[in-house]
Amino acid sequence: MDMNQHPETIAITAGRPEVVPDGALNPSIVLSATFHAEGAIGYGRYGNQTWSSLEEAISALEGGSTLAFSSGMAAINAVFSILPIGAPVVASNQGYSGAMSLLNSFHESGRLEVRFVDIVNTQSVIDAMKGAALVWLESPTNPCLDVADLAELISQAKKMGIGVAVDNTFATPLVQNPLAMGADIVMHSVTKFLSGHSDVLMGSLSTNDPALFKRLLEFRSVNGSIPGPFESWLALRGLRTFPLRFNKAQENAKALVPKLSAHPKITRVRYPGYGAIISFEVDGSAELTQKVCESSKLISHATSLGGIESLWERRRRWPKESLSVPEQLIRLSVGCEHVDDIWDDIENALASI
Ligand SMILES: Cc1ncc(COP(=O)(O)O)c(C=O)c1O
Incomplete structure (x- = not known):
C-alpha cells in the first residue's frame, strides 16, 4: 500500500486480498468459529480474516x-478496562451519552477516578492532567460540537507521560489524524461515517504502540467483544465510499449552516466548520422542538448519525442525555441527498410550529 495516496484512493484499495489469477477482488466473508490448528488465528474469538481486511483498511486511513x-x-469499554483499578482519567464533562454513562459508573464504583473537565478550556484540561493515567478526548463532542485543542492537549499529555485516547467518530481521518498528532489510541464508532449505511454496529481502536495493541487484543479476546464477520464485510464495503459520502455530506452541511443561522425560528447553530453534523436550537419549548423532528418527511426522525441518509432528533428526548444539553437542541446528521431537498424538508418542518 502506498501511504502517500489520498484517502479517497486508500479507502478503495486497502484491505483487498492478494492479487492472484482468479482470486476475488473483494475479501470473502469467513463464517467460521473454528479454524484448523497450527495457524495464527486459532479460534473465532481471537481472529477472523474478514475482520483483518477491515482492520487493515481502517489502519490505512488512521x-x-x-x-x-x-x-x-x-x-471505549476496552480502553478503560485495561487501566488499573482507581486510575485517574481526564475526560470531558460532556460528550456522547453512552461514554458519559460508562465513565460516570466507573467513577461512582471507584473503578476509575474520573476528572471531568471542560475540554474547550485547554488550561483547565492541562491542570487536571497531573498524575493522570489517561486523557479521553472526544472532539468535536456529541451533541454540542465543542472542539478541543487536540494538538496542544496531546503534546502536553505526552510531555507528562500520560496516555491519550481520541474518539474521532465525528471528525473522521479526513479531518484529523490523532495518531499523527501523537495520541496513543484513536477510537471510532464504525457504526457512523466509516460504514455509513445505518446497517452495522461496530467500533475500532487503532494504535501505533505494539504493547498497547497486545493488551487491547488480549482484552477483546477474553472479553468477547468481537464483531461478526458479516458486519465486518458490510463495514468494509461501506468504507469504500466513506470519503465520497463524507465530502458530499460535509458540502451539504456547509450549505445548510448559513440558511439555518438566518432562519427566524432558530436561535443558535453549532457547527465546528467541518463535518456533517449540525446542532441547532429551536425558538420554542421542548414539545415544539419535538414536533419539528416529527414533522420531517425526508429527514428520518431517528437517533445515530453518519449514514448516507439525513437523520435528526431532539437529544434531550433521551433520559440519559446530559442536562447541559439544551431541551431545544436538535442534532442533525446531514446525509447525501440533494441539499435543496434537505432544506425544503427543514423549512417545512419548522413551519409546523
Ligand atoms: C461520538 C460517539 N462515540 C461513540 C459512540 C458509540 O458507538 P456505538 O453506538 O457504535 O456503540 C457514539 C454513538 O452514537 C458516538 O456518537
Whole structure:
C-alpha cells in the first residue's frame, strides 16, 4: 500500500486480498468459529480474516494497527478496562451519552477516578492532567460540537507521560489524524461515517504502540467483544465510499449552516466548520422542538448519525442525555441527498410550529 495516496484512493484499495489469477477482488466473508490448528488465528474469538481486511483498511486511513469491536461502546469499554483499578482519567464533562454513562459508573464504583473537565478550556484540561493515567478526548463532542485543542492537549499529555485516547467518530481521518498528532489510541464508532449505511454496529481502536495493541487484543479476546464477520464485510464495503459520502455530506452541511443561522425560528447553530453534523436550537419549548423532528418527511426522525441518509432528533428526548444539553437542541446528521431537498424538508418542518 502506498501511504502517500489520498484517502479517497486508500479507502478503495486497502484491505483487498492478494492479487492472484482468479482470486476475488473483494475479501470473502469467513463464517467460521473454528479454524484448523497450527495457524495464527486459532479460534473465532481471537481472529477472523474478514475482520483483518477491515482492520487493515481502517489502519490505512488512521495509521497504526487496528482492532475491530462489536460496537463503538465495546471499543471505549476496552480502553478503560485495561487501566488499573482507581486510575485517574481526564475526560470531558460532556460528550456522547453512552461514554458519559460508562465513565460516570466507573467513577461512582471507584473503578476509575474520573476528572471531568471542560475540554474547550485547554488550561483547565492541562491542570487536571497531573498524575493522570489517561486523557479521553472526544472532539468535536456529541451533541454540542465543542472542539478541543487536540494538538496542544496531546503534546502536553505526552510531555507528562500520560496516555491519550481520541474518539474521532465525528471528525473522521479526513479531518484529523490523532495518531499523527501523537495520541496513543484513536477510537471510532464504525457504526457512523466509516460504514455509513445505518446497517452495522461496530467500533475500532487503532494504535501505533505494539504493547498497547497486545493488551487491547488480549482484552477483546477474553472479553468477547468481537464483531461478526458479516458486519465486518458490510463495514468494509461501506468504507469504500466513506470519503465520497463524507465530502458530499460535509458540502451539504456547509450549505445548510448559513440558511439555518438566518432562519427566524432558530436561535443558535453549532457547527465546528467541518463535518456533517449540525446542532441547532429551536425558538420554542421542548414539545415544539419535538414536533419539528416529527414533522420531517425526508429527514428520518431517528437517533445515530453518519449514514448516507439525513437523520435528526431532539437529544434531550433521551433520559440519559446530559442536562447541559439544551431541551431545544436538535442534532442533525446531514446525509447525501440533494441539499435543496434537505432544506425544503427543514423549512417545512419548522413551519409546523
Ligand atoms: C461520538 C460517539 N462515540 C461513540 C459512540 C458509540 O458507538 P456505538 O453506538 O457504535 O456503540 C457514539 C454513538 O452514537 C458516538 O456518537
